[in-house]
Every structure is written in structure tokens, then in C-alpha cells.
Amino acid sequence: MTKLVIINFMKAEIIFIGTELLLGQILNTNAVFLSKELASIGIDCYYQTVVGDNKDRIKASFRAALERADLVITTGGLGPTSDDLTIECWAEFFEKPMIFDEAVLQAVKARFAKANKIMSPSNTKLAYRPESSLVLPNPAGSAPGIIWDVTELYRATSKAKGLNVNSKKLVLTFPGVPREMHAMWKETAIDFLSKEIHTAKKLFYKELKFFGIGESSLAERLQNLLDLEDPTVAPLVSEGECRLRIATKALNQEEAFTKIESIEKQIREKAQEFIYGQDSDTLESVVGKLLFEKQQTLAVAESCTGGLISKRLTDISGSSRYIKFNLVTYSNESKQKFLNVTSQSLESFGAVSEQVALEMAAGIKELAKTNWGMAVTGIAGTEGGTEDKPVGTVYLAIVGENFKEVKKLQLGNRSRSDIRWGTAQEAINWMRQILLSEKN
Amino acid sequence: MTKLVIINFMKAEIIFIGTELLLGQILNTNAVFLSKELASIGIDCYYQTVVGDNKDRIKASFRAALERADLVITTGGLGPTSDDLTIECWAEFFEKPMIFDEAVLQAVKARFAKANKIMSPSNTKLAYRPESSLVLPNPAGSAPGIIWDVTELYRATSKAKGLNVNSKKLVLTFPGVPREMHAMWKETAIDFLSKEIHTAKKLFYKELKFFGIGESSLAERLQNLLDLEDPTVAPLVSEGECRLRIATKALNQEEAFTKIESIEKQIREKAQEFIYGQDSDTLESVVGKLLFEKQQTLAVAESCTGGLISKRLTDISGSSRYIKFNLVTYSNESKQKFLNVTSQSLESFGAVSEQVALEMAAGIKELAKTNWGMAVTGIAGTEGGTEDKPVGTVYLAIVGENFKEVKKLQLGNRSRSDIRWGTAQEAINWMRQILLSEKN
Numbered sequence: 001m002t003k004l005v006i007i008n009f010m011k012a013e014i015i016f017i018g019t020e021l022l023l024g025q026i027l028n029t030n031a032v033f034l035s036k037e038l039a040s041i042g043i044d045c046y047y048q049t050v051v052g053d054n055k056d057r058i059k060a061s062f063r064a065a066l067e068r069a070d071l072v073i074t075t076g077g078l079g080p081t082s083d084d085l086t087i088e089c090w091a092e093f094f095e096k097p098m099i100f101d102e103a104v105l106q107a108v109k110a111r112f113a114k115a116n117k118i119m120s121p122s123n124t125k126l127a128y129r130p131e132s133s134l135v136l137p138n139p140a141g142s143a144p145g146i147i148w149d150v151t152e153l154y155r156a157t158s159k160a161k162g163l164n165v166n167s168k169k170l171v172l173t174f175p176g177v178p179r180e181m182h183a184m185w186k187e188t189a190i191d192f193l194s195k196e197i198h199t200a201k202k203l204f205y206k207e208l209k210f211f212g213i214g215e216s217s218l219a220e221r222l223q224n225l226l227d228l229e230d231p232t233v234a235p236l237v238s239e240g241e242c243r244l245r246i247a248t249k250a251l252n253q254e255e256a257f258t259k260i261e262s263i264e265k266q267i268r269e270k271a272q273e274f275i276y277g278q279d280s281d282t283l284e285s286v287v288g289k290l291l292f293e294k295q296q297t298l299a300v301a302e303s304c305t306g307g308l309i310s311k312r313l314t315d316i317s318g319s320s321r322y323i324k325f326n327l328v329t330y331s332n333e334s335k336q337k338f339l340n341v342t343s344q345s346l347e348s349f350g351a352v353s354e355q356v357a358l359e360m361a362a363g364i365k366e367l368a369k370t371n372w373g374m375a376v377t378g379i380a381g382t383e384g385g386t387e388d389k390p391v392g393t394v395y396l397a398i399v400g401e402n403f404k405e406v407k408k409l410q411l412g413n414r415s416r417s418d419i420r421w422g423t424a425q426e427a428i429n430w431m432r433q434i435l436l437s438e439k440n
Numbered sequence: 441m442t443k444l445v446i447i448n449f450m451k452a453e454i455i456f457i458g459t460e461l462l463l464g465q466i467l468n469t470n471a472v473f474l475s476k477e478l479a480s481i482g483i484d485c486y487y488q489t490v491v492g493d494n495k496d497r498i499k500a501s502f503r504a505a506l507e508r509a510d511l512v513i514t515t516g517g518l519g520p521t522s523d524d525l526t527i528e529c530w531a532e533f534f535e536k537p538m539i540f541d542e543a544v545l546q547a548v549k550a551r552f553a554k555a556n557k558i559m560s561p562s563n564t565k566l567a568y569r570p571e572s573s574l575v576l577p578n579p580a581g582s583a584p585g586i587i588w589d590v591t592e593l594y595r596a597t598s599k600a601k602g603l604n605v606n607s608k609k610l611v612l613t614f615p616g617v618p619r620e621m622h623a624m625w626k627e628t629a630i631d632f633l634s635k636e637i638h639t640a641k642k643l644f645y646k647e648l649k650f651f652g653i654g655e656s657s658l659a660e661r662l663q664n665l666l667d668l669e670d671p672t673v674a675p676l677v678s679e680g681e682c683r684l685r686i687a688t689k690a691l692n693q694e695e696a697f698t699k700i701e702s703i704e705k706q707i708r709e710k711a712q713e714f715i716y717g718q719d720s721d722t723l724e725s726v727v728g729k730l731l732f733e734k735q736q737t738l739a740v741a742e743s744c745t746g747g748l749i750s751k752r753l754t755d756i757s758g759s760s761r762y763i764k765f766n767l768v769t770y771s772n773e774s775k776q777k778f779l780n781v782t783s784q785s786l787e788s789f790g791a792v793s794e795q796v797a798l799e800m801a802a803g804i805k806e807l808a809k810t811n812w813g814m815a816v817t818g819i820a821g822t823e824g825g826t827e828d829k830p831v832g833t834v835y836l837a838i839v840g841e842n843f844k845e846v847k848k849l850q851l852g853n854r855s856r857s858d859i860r861w862g863t864a865q866e867a868i869n870w871m872r873q874i875l876l877s878e879k880n
Contacts, residue, residue, distance in 0.1 A: 020676045022485050024475030025647070025685065028468055031490070035464025045462050046497055050471070050488035053674075057486055064504070081659045082667050083674060120660040142656065177677055179854070207465070216582065219521045220560040227522050234493075234523060236460045237617055245465065306754025307747035310768045314746025317822045317856055325774035327767060328750045334765035334808070368774070382757045414619075416757055 010168075010197050012038050012045045013069040015061050017076035017086055018176055019052035029178055030075045037185060041194060042202035042249075043071065053083040059093050066154060070168050071193070076176035078143040080122040086173055087146060091130035094153045098128040104135060108142045136172060140183035145173040147192060170196065204256035205247035207236075208267060209281055211429045213274040215242050221270045231263050240425050276432060283428040284312045290435040291322035291372075298431065299368030300326045301339055301360045303351065304378040304394060309424045325368045329360070339363025339375075350389070352377050354406045357395035361406075365399050373399045376427055378409070380419045394423050398434060450608075450637050452478050452485045453505040457516035457526055458616055459492035469618055470515045477625060481634055482642035482689075483511065493523040499533050506594060510608050511633070516616035518583040520562040526613055527586060531570035534593045538568040544575060548582045576612060580623035585613040587632060610636065644696035645687035647676075648707060649721055651869045653714040655682050661710045671703050680865050716872060723868040724752045730875040731762035731812075738871065739808030740766045741779055741800045743791065744818040744834060749864045765808045769800065779803025779815075790829070792817050794846045797835035801846075805839050813839045816867055818849070820859045834863050838874060 014034055020026050031048060038045050047068065051061045058077070065072045077086030091098050105127035112119040129135065129146050132153075136145035148171040155169075172189055174181040210218060215235050219226055222244075225233045231248035246263050250256035268275065277286045291298055300309050310326040313319055327338060332351055335341040340363045345355040357377050365373025378394025385391035392412035398405060409426055411419045454474055460466050471488060478485050487508060491501045498517070505512045517526030531538050545567035552559040569575065569586050572593075576585035588611040595609075612629055614621040650658060655675050659666055662684075665673045671688035686703050690696035708715065717726045731738055740749050750766040753759055767778060772791055775781040780803045785795040797817050805813025818834025825831035832852035838845060849866055851859045 019674060020685070021471070022475055022488065023479050023645075023685070023687075024472040024477075025676055025683070027472055031461070032464040032467055035462055037464075039463050046492060046494070047501070048462065048490035052486060054486070061487070079659075080656050081675060117657070120656070122660060122663065123656065179858070205463075216520055216560075216563065217557070219519075220562060223562065234459060235521065236465055243465070245460070245463070247463075302747075305751075306759070306763075307742075307750030307766060307768070310747030311745075311751045314768070314770065315857065315860075317820075319746070320770050323746075323768075324771035325767070325769055325778070326747060327765070328747070328754070328763075329765055330754065330760050331764035338765070380757075417755065418619075420755075 010043045010071055010193075011069045012043045012071040012073060013065040014038075014045060014048045015058075015065055015072065015074045016048065016050045016176075017053065017058060017074055018050075019054075019083070021050045021076075022052045030174075030176065030181055033178065033182060034073060034075070034185075037190065039203050039205075041190065042197060043193065044203075053077060053085055055085055055089055055092070058085060058089045062089065062093050066150075066169060071170045071172070071196075073172045073174065075174045075181060078126075078145060078173060078175045080120075080125050080143070084125075084143075087129055090133075090146070090148065090171060090173070094130065094150060096130040096132065096153070099131045101127050101129065101135065104129075104144060107137075107144075111142050133171075136174070136184055136188055138175065138180050138184050139187055141175060141177060141180035143175050143180070145175065145184060147172055147188075168196065201249045201251055203247060203249050204253065204260065205245050206260050206264065207279050208244045208246070208264065208275050209277045209279075210242040210244070210271070210274045211276050211283065211425070213242060213271065218242055218244070218271060218274070222267060225263065225266060225270075228263070231259050233263060233267070240422055276429065282312075282315075283425065283432060285316050287428055287432050287435065288313065288316045288319055288322060290432065292318075294435065294438075296371035296435075297322050297324060297368075298372040298374060299324065299364045299370040300427075301335075301364035301373070301375040302326070302328050303330060303335070303360075303376060304380040305376050305420050305423050305427075306330065306380075308420050309374070309376065309427055312424055312428065324370065327364060327367075335360060335363075335377075338367060340366070352379055352389050352393060352395060354395055354397075354408070357397035357406050358399070358404065361397035361399040362404070371400060372431070374427060374431060375399075376423055378419075378423060380423075381416045392419050394419070394426075396423070396427050396430065398431060400434070400438075403434060403438075450483045450511055450633075451509045452483045452511040452513060453509040454478075454485060454488045455498075455501050455505055455512065455514045456488065456490045456616075457493065457498060457514055458490075459494075459523070461490045461516075462492045470614075470616065470621055473618065473622060474513060474515070474625075477630065479643050479645075481630065482637060483633065484643075493517060493525055495525055495529055495532070498525060498529045502529065502533050506590075506609060511610045511612070511636075513612045513614065515614045515621060518566075518585060518613060518615045520560075520565050520583070524565075524583075527569055530573075530586070530588065530611060530613070534570065534590060536570040536572065536593070539571045541567050541569065541575065544569075544584060547584075551582050573611075576614070576624055576628055578615065578620055578624050579627055581615060581617060581620035583615050583620070585615065585624060587612055587628075608636065641689045641691055643687060643689050644693065644700065645685050646700050646704065647719050648684045648686070648704065648715050649717045650682040650684070650711070650714045651716050651723065651865070653682060653711065658682055658684070658711060658714070662707060665703065665706060665710075668703070671699050673703060673707070680862055716869065722752075722755075723865065723872060725756050727868055727872050727875065728753065728756045728759055728762060730872065732758070734875065736811040736875075737762050737764060737808075738812040738814060739764065739804045739810040740867075741775075741804035741813070741815040742766070742768050743770060743775070743800075743816060744820040745816050745860050745863050745867075746770065746820075748860050749814070749816065749867055752864055752868065764810065767804055767807075775800060775803075778807060780806070792819055792829050792833060792835060794835055794837075794848070797837035798839070798844065798846050801837035801839040802844070811840060812871070814867060814871060815839075816863055818859075818863060820863075821856045832859050834859070836863070836867050836870065838871060840874070840878075843874060843878075 133146040133148035138144045236243045341359040360375030361373040381391035394409040573586040573588035578584045676683045781799045800815030801813040821831035834849040
């Protein structure tokens with residue numbers, strides 16, 4: 001297979017600034033957002049760095065990134081407090097004075113006034129930026145960023161000896177707050193960058209999503225496909241699911257589509273039974289689509305998952321078309337009162353049992369007058385495990401017009417939240433399989 | 441205030457290996473886990489790097505990390521597939537041959553046998569590691585890591601000119617799968633590292649958690665406290681909440697406690713009304729604790745949040761003591777049938793209205809026979825908004841024995857999931873405030 005030549009791609013690096021990231025106090029969701037956005041406009045990113053609120057280390061990370069990349073994006077450190085150092089560090093790095101922008105100050109003041117708050121003097125800091133940089137406006141918060149073409153400034157440094165005359169060096173700074181960063185990206189940065197990119201090819205990819213097969217089993221089924229150079233096929237694992245990314249760089253969508261489609265076909269031949277969807281599909285969106293197409297409804301009675309399955313099914317916009325009513329029956333009394341679970345079953349087999357799961361599923365179907373009733377009862381921990389029924393024992397039942405089955409899951413040795421998540425995964429996937437296999 | 445002298449701390453860097461991270465396909469939860477763990481045993485981490493599955497770039501990141509740190513930890517790239525390059529890269533970096541370990545191969549085979557699976561030949565790769573490195577066993581998966589003391593090897597390179605004779609250079613590799621990485625860390629790595637650390641001081645910190653105040657307003661209330669050098673006080677923002685971290689390095693918990701306590705007292709004097717908890721507290725755990733202490737119960741009827749509030753309240757182990765039964769009433773019919781919402785209210789004011797929210801809250805309290813009834817009805821989007829009631833309009837009601845109130849929220853301009861999350865935050869926090877203000 002011919003390897004595509006990649007011409008004049010812009011290379012980016014992202015520097016995430018904030019001691020809270022190095023201490024593990026927040027999850028770096030900005031990395032996901034920016035990485036996806038860069039890939040979608042064909043900008044490669046080979047390194048990402050996390051650095052704390054320390055001037056020397058921030059500037060050292062600027063130096064390393066500028067040596068390797070054409071575009072340096074930072075998040076964090078734009079606020080009014082004294083540990084917000086990003087803008088100052090850029091000014092110091094290029095030995096440029098900070099200039100004061102009255103218009104920015106007025107905009108910040110107006111934001112405070114609109115929220116009926118008085119702007120404290122510390123916010124004056126937000127109106128300063130390095131000479132020759134431009135404002136990157138923040139429509140969702142008070143701290144703006146900067147857009148700075150530092151090509152000439154960088155060329156003047158000793159580090160730039162090997163710099164191609166066509167190369168650019170660009171700096172963009174964003175705040176760490178995801179909502180503000182997203183708004184700034186969408187309203188200003190993406191247009192600005194699209195104009196800067198002199199590239200013909202973009203990265204295209206498609207993801208296939210699997211359930212019920214592990215990474216290594218999947219890799220074995222597909223062995224030679226994982227070694228391809230174009231398109232590449234890469235396995236990914238997260239939240240109990242396995243995905244395969246088929247990626248290629250192409251001039252346009254049609255070219256990419258043709259290349260990806262032929263690989264997808266080969267993958268489907270080898271592992272179709274485990275594929276539940278693609279790209280933005282989730283188990284709950286696929287179930288939702290099937291229910292909507294069949295004009296059927298589902299009601300869920302949850303015990304150990306406490307509302308998680310209901311929450312996931314209703315994450316989907318438009319889910320009110322097939323979800324009318326769900327119950328969280330945590331206590332035995334509520335299982336009896338609303339779902340007609342019998343006291344005999346509760347006494348003879350316990351609340352965590354096949355019998356109770358089946359009665360709950362039949363009960364919720366009857367109560368909600370839906371096509372399908374689903375029920376979950378189990379021990380999510382950390383309390384409540386016994387020798388017979390250790391933490392992680394879960395019964396899952398689904399009842400339809402001509403369907404009535406129960407499954408036992410053993411999800412031991414995991415955290416409460418992993419047991420609850422795993423249960424929801426199994427429940428939603430099972431509903432999917434039943435809907436697919438059901439004759440229409 | 442005297443600045444503490446920090447003696448002989450071990451410095452670490454983490455390199456996260458995987459093109460999927462650079463493409464934004466997975467969230468780097470390993471960063472949170474490892475960062476917290478390193479901080480808890482007093483190991484500083486000044487930089488973290490993300491790099492793709494590319495040998496040259498992986499080795500370049502090894503070089504940079506070894507120059508700056510004593511301990512280099514990697515995640516990812518340990519599996520059997522051809523894009524798993526970490527171990528090979530370490531061997532190539534130090535120009536050491538790979539050795540084959542029969543015992544590792546037998547352990548991998550045994551894992552497959554136990555799961556009634558046949559081991560494919562590709563897994564033989566897992567039994568190779570660089571000469572002179574040790575196995576870092578993986579109790580939760582088939583791919584082990586390595587522990588490698590490379591002090592002498594690194595000293596022999598030109599990069600090591602300035603290396604202190606007491607310095608060590610250690611390498612630890614982990615898989616990217618969080619569950620496996622956690623197990624390897626807990627069973628082997630933490631003990632190994634604890635023995636290697638010749639430090640008297642550890643990092644201690646306490647977090648105070650705030651609701652209803654933004655970062656900049658909080659910073660203004662506390663201005664001089666944020667400039668302290670020891671303990672440091674740093675504001676953090678995530679998921680609509682603001683936290684303050686008070687951190688210090690100390691010889692023992694008592695010393696740290698004394699230093700942190702005096703700062704905490706000053707913070708509480710300035711912003712007590714916004715503090716809902718500390719450290720691992722969440723809004724739902726605090727509400728749970730209050731309900732448990734008062735021996736009261738709560739039932740929730742959710743419309744637009746679809747089970748999220750119920751899910752969050754039952755995230756807490758032991759929540760069955762105060763949560764017996766919750767409802768997700770997505771359809772108007774279910775609001776009428778189970779909660780006695782009147783058709784007059786639905787017709788005159790619509791399902792998203794003060795009146796319906798109050799009737800739902802009273803209805804769920806009556807139905808579940810609890811001390812408190814909470815209800816949420818709103819428009820989470822992306823569909824369903826009107827000019828009068830745009831997406832993000834939410835009514836929140838709470839009814840108790842002697843309490844009956846409703847609140848309107850406007851959470852516009854956000855995603856469906858942010859509107860649902862924000863609604864749950866406001867609802868749970870309001871319950872907390874009511875429980876606190878209620879006379880016992």
C-alpha cells in the first residue's frame with residue numbers, strides 16, 4: 001500500500017498550565033476538546049505538556065514547544081489571581097513590554113455590571129497583554145486570551161537557525177475553564193487557524209464501537225489490519241468498551257471515504273457480531289434509535305444502579321419519545337408497593353435474586369404500560385455483600401410481550417461506581433441485542 | 441513567613457504514551473490517579489508529557505524527562521499489538537538487548553487458560569523486556585511493566601555530566617488501562633518507591649469546597665491569602681464548583697495540620713457561607729450525611745434530569761438509609777398518574793412551570809411517604825425550547841412538612857449535559873441549605 005506524502009502540515013503543541021493538573025485535582029478534559037478540534041482541521045499534534053504555575057518551568061515549556069511546533073496553544077493561567085502567569089510569561093519570553101488595553105477593561109467592567117457585581121481592582125490585570133499581540137476575545141468569561149504571531153520575534157532568537165523561511169510561529173492562549181475555552185475556540189480561533197493552514201490534506205477517521213470483546217481478542221481477529229500504514233487501524237479502550245479507529249489523511253471526504261470503507265468492510269467481516277455502532281454512537285443512543293424506529297417504549301426499574309440507566313437513556317435528546325417513566329426502587333417496600341414484587345420472593349430468595357429481578361421487570365412493564373420492562377437488582381457495595389452474594393452480584397431482567405429472561409452478572413473486585421457502570425453497560429447492550437434479534 | 445527548606449525530594453515526570461490521547465479519543469484519567477499518588481508520597485512532578493505511538497518521539501520524550509527528573513513513569517504501549525512500543529523504546533534508548541522471560545510467558549498463558557481462551561502467538565511479546573530490568577507484575581491483566589534502575593546506564597551517557605553522585609534514575613512502565621495500572625501501582629510500585637525516597641517531608645493538603653461563588657469573587661475575598669508561600673492557597677474550578685487547596689510540606693501530619701488549620705480558619709472567616717464541604721465531600725455526600733443524622737428521608741421526581749439526581753444521591757454507599765424510592769416522570773401522563781399533577785396545571789401553565797414543579801414535589805413526597813419531596817421539570821434541549829421557555833429553563837421544587845418552595849433556573853447557552861448537571865447541582869445544594877437551616 002502506498003504511503004501518502006504529507007505536505008506542509010502545520011504542527012501544533014498544547015501546553016496545559018496549572019499546578020492543579022500536576023496534583024491530579026482536575027481531569028484534563030481540555031486535552032480531549034483541543035486534540036479533537038486540531039485533528040478535525042488537519043493540524044498534527046505530536047506532544048502535549050502539562051506544567052505547573054511556575055514562571056521558569058512555564059517558559060522552559062514554551063521554548064521546547066516552539067522548537068518543535070509552528071503553533072503553540074496554552075490553556076490556563078489567564079485569570080486575575082497571582083498564580084495566573086501565562087500572559088506575563090509570554091511577554092518575558094520574547095522580552096516584550098505589557099500594554100494596557102482600555103477597551104478590554106471596559107468589556108470586563110461591563111460583564112461585572114451586567115451580573116450586578118462590582119469589579120474588583122485585581123481584574124485590571126486582564127486588560128494587559130504583550131505589545132504586538134492581539135486579543136482573543138472571551139465571550140463566556142472575563143479573562144481574554146491572546147493571538148500572537150511571533151514568527152519574526154522567534155526568528156531573531158538563536159534557536160531559530162534552522163527555521164524554514166516559510167515557517168510560522170503562532171501563539172494562542174486560552175483559559176482553563178472548559179466552557180470559556182470552547183466558546184473562544186469556536187468564535188475566533190478556529191477561523192483564524194483555518195486561514196493560516198496552507199495544507200491540502202486533512203485527517204479523516206471513523207470509529208467502530210465494540211461491546212463484549214477485549215482489546216487483545218479483537219487485535220487477534222484483525223492482526224494484519226492493525227499493521228496497515230494507510231489507513232491506520234488503532235484499537236482504543238475506555239469505560240469497559242473497545243473501539244477501533246480507522247484513520248487516513250486525504251484531500252477530501254470522498255477520497256477518505258473510499259479508503260476507510262474498504263478497511264471497514266474487512267473489519268466487519270471478522271468481528272461484526274461485536275460491533276454496536278460507530279463514531280458518536282453510544283449504547284444508549286443505539287437503543288434509543290431502535291426503540292424509536294420500532295415505535296416501542298421502555299421503562300426501567302432500578303435498584304443498585306439508582307437511576308444511572310435512566311440517566312443514560314435520557315442523555316439522548318428526544319428520548320421522551322420512548323421513555324415515559326422510570327422507577328428507582330431502592331427499598332423492599334417500594335419494590336412490593338409499585339412493582340408487585342411478592343413478599344414470598346423477597347423472603348425466600350432475597351431482594352437480590354432472579355425471581356425479584358423478573359418480578360420487578362414484569363411490574364414496571366405493567367405499571368408503565370410499555371412494550372419493554374427492564375429491571376436491575378444487585379449489590380453495588382461498598383456495604384451489603386455476603387458470602388453467597390458478594391459485592392458485584394447483580395441480576396438483570398428484561399420482559400417484553402413474548403420475552404422474559406434474567407441474567408446474573410458477577411462484577412466483583414471493582415469499585416461501587418465501576419459495578420454500577422458495568423451493570424448499566426450490560427443492561428443497555430442486552431436490550432440492544434434483544435431489539436435487533438426481535439422479528440418486526 | 442519562613443519558607444520551608446525542602447530536602448532531597450525525588451522529582452518525577454510522567455509520560456503518557458498513545459496516539460489516541462493526542463487525537464482526543466480518550467480522557468487521560470491516569471493523569472489524575474498518578475499525580476495524586478505521587479503527591480501523597482511526597483514526590484514532586486513538574487512536567488507531564490503526552491506523546492503518540494512513534495519511536496523517535498517516544499525516545500525524545502524519555503531523553504527530556506531523564507534530564508529533568510529522577511523518576512520517569514510511563515503509561516501505555518505495553519500490549520501485544522504492533523503499536524505498543526514502550527518497552528522496545530526503553531531498550532533502544534539504553535542500547536540494551538531484550539531478554540525473554542519464560543516465567544512471564546507461563547503467567548500470561550495461565551491467565552488465558554483461566555478465562556478458557558487460547559493465547560495467540562502475539563502475546564509472546566509480553567514476555568520480553570530489556571536486560572537488567574525487573575518485572576513490574578500486572579495482577580489485573582496480561583501485560584506486565586518494568587522497573588528499571590538506569591542510574592549507571594544513564595551516568596555512562598554524555599547527558600549525565602552534572603549528575604549528583606547521590607542521584608538515582610528510575611524507570612517504571614504501566615499499561616494505559618486504568619484498572620490494570622491502579623492494581624500494579626498499589627501492589628508493587630508504591631512500596632518500591634516508598635523505599636527509594638530519602639525524604640523527610642511530604643506534601644499535605646486540604647481542600648475546601650464551595651458552591652455559589654465564582655473563582656474571581658472568591659479570590660477577591662481572600663486576596664492576601666492567595667499570595668502566601670507556605671501553606672499555599674490555590675483556587676481550582678471544575679464542574680461548576682470552586683475549590684481551594686491549602687497545601688504544605690511537613691515532617692508529619694501534626695505539623696501540617698497546625699499550619700493548615702490556621703489558614704483554614706482565616707478562609708472560613710471570609711467565605712464560610714459558600715463552603716459546603718472539604719476533600720472527598722460532594723454535594724450529594726453532604727446531603728446524605730445530613731439526612732442520615734436527622735434520620736430523614738428524601739424522594740425525588742425528575743423530569744428533565746432523567747435520573748441524574750437519583751443517580752448522584754445513590755452514588756453514596758449506604759444511601760439506602762435515606763433514599764427509598766425515586767421517580768423519573770418524563771411524560772405528562774406519568775406526572776398525572778403517579779404524582780397527582782393536575783390537568784389544569786398542565787394545560788394552563790405547561791409541564792415546565794412553577795405549579796407543576798410544586799405539584800410534583802408534593803406528589804412524590806406523598807407517594808413515597810418521605811420527609812422531603814424534590815422535583816425538577818425543565819427543558820434540557822436540544823429540542824423543546826420556545827420563546828417563553830427557552831432551552832435551559834428549569835423549575836425546581838422542594839416540599840417538606842413545613843416547607844414548600846419553588847425556584848426558577850435559567851441555564852441557557854449550555855449543552856444538554858451541562859444543563860442537566862447544573863440543575864442537579866442546584867437541586868442538591870438547595871436541599872443541603874434547607875437541611876442546614878431547618879431547626880432540629
